[in-house]
Amino acid sequence: MVRKFNFIFLYLLLTLLLWFNMACNNSGQEPGVVALVNGSPIYLHQLEANYDFLHLEWGETLPPSVEHLQQEYGQILTNLILYKLVEQELAVRGLEVTDKELKAREEEVRQDYPPDEFEKILIEEYIDLNYWREQLRLRISWEKFIQEVLRPRVKIDFQEVQDYYQKNLSEFYLPERIKFLVFSSPDQGKIKKALISYKKKTEVEELRKKFPDMIIHEYFMRVDQLPMIWAGEIKKLKPGECSKIKNDKKSFYFLVVLKKEQASLLEPFQAYSIIEEKLIQEKIRRLFLEWVEDTLQKAEIKINVMLLKKKESDNVREEN
Missing domain, CATH: 3.10.50.40 (Chitinase A; domain 3)
Incomplete structure (x- = not known):
């Protein structure tokens, strides 16, 4: 998921770049739209569903403050914007998630449950089936983006592995x-x-x-x-x-x-696959951050200013 790639950094990066892009108010917009990503809407109900899912077991005695809500909604919106950009990238490449793929993945999940138990568990956990499917589609989109867009650009040679091994011997010591x-x-x-x-x-x-x-x-x-x-x-x-x-x-x-x-030390050939995977993940992380920065610079992203803190919205150019 996106959080694997330093979510806090992405949130700050996206927030900063959005301030330099554009914001919008509600005039002339479809009701319930909180953001537009290259013209594609993100709806308030999506924000609310994600927020509710994160707080299913919320047990605080006092309700959250307005500032806290704004911060959490902002982080959720950041995530949704990133996923929207990923989906758009896949669509341009003809790699968007199809209904057939979604259905096949859902059937895989259902195989782990007795007949009719899957829906019952969702109901017990207060999870709407349509919301679950939407999250599943996002997960598949993310996996395809990593495996079919970023991963082919990653190359690892033997010398890189050897250098990492020599510089990080302590990681391969087995007590x-x-x-x-x-x-x-x-x-x-x-x-x-x-x-x-x-x-x-x-x-x-x-x-x-x-x-x-x-x-x-x-x-x-x-x-x-x-x-x-x-x-x-x-x-x-x-x-x-x-x-x-x-x-x-x-x-x-x-x-x-x-x-x-x-106690022993793994030999280079024993540690090779471990190091290779670590280097691959690091290069994918860097490529993703580069892609985010480049994509945001080109994207037209409009956010409902009502979601922004007052002190932040003062620095945003509103559309009339």
Whole structure:
């Protein structure tokens, strides 16, 4: 989404450039229009829907101030303007999101829910289906813009990756890590039986079936991030060894160390894909910011001055 590319910077950039473009009042406009982006309207109901979605769980005892509302509406409007510009760019290139694409993506989402449950969940979350579809279309537009407009312009060569690796070695240091199992149950008798069975080489999946009420978790953690209650015992155990049965006052448990990995440094070939993706994302971010600045300079964007703070609107040239 747009926020991945430093939303605050974009908000300030767009706001600054809009002040130097033009603003408009309501005279002669279609009712409910809060902004025009190259003649294409953004409506008040879109602002309100986005604002309401952001504050579904708003629990403040006092209503927000006018200044706060203006600021939040301004940020939402910035987002909508950016999406509008992205959609227009896609349309020029013949890449706009089709109804067929939207329907296919919606069906993908619905497959994760039982029949008729998707609409029920939207209703429970107070989300209008049409609003959800509008947001889905924006998401698809954004993905297409990144993948089909910006990504083809990004090139990464081996030397760039090598230079990044040498300058950022600390990012590729892997501290000592341990993979281990935790068996726990409030029933001490079951824990004793599970420990005996495990020592007889019974597979973990078999133990899960044999003791369905027992909690059996596998962890793979850095040594310096181990919970204190387990750290001392785990560090003493060798791979394959089990701890004695312990009691943490909530349940009985024992630990099994599966594997210990020593601290190491990723080799360049191991880190290549990680670095490449990081460099790609950084170049896409830069290209996007350049595109925003260039597009805004050429765009005709008109904003309803009623949305602007008084001190800001004093610096804006209004259309009569």
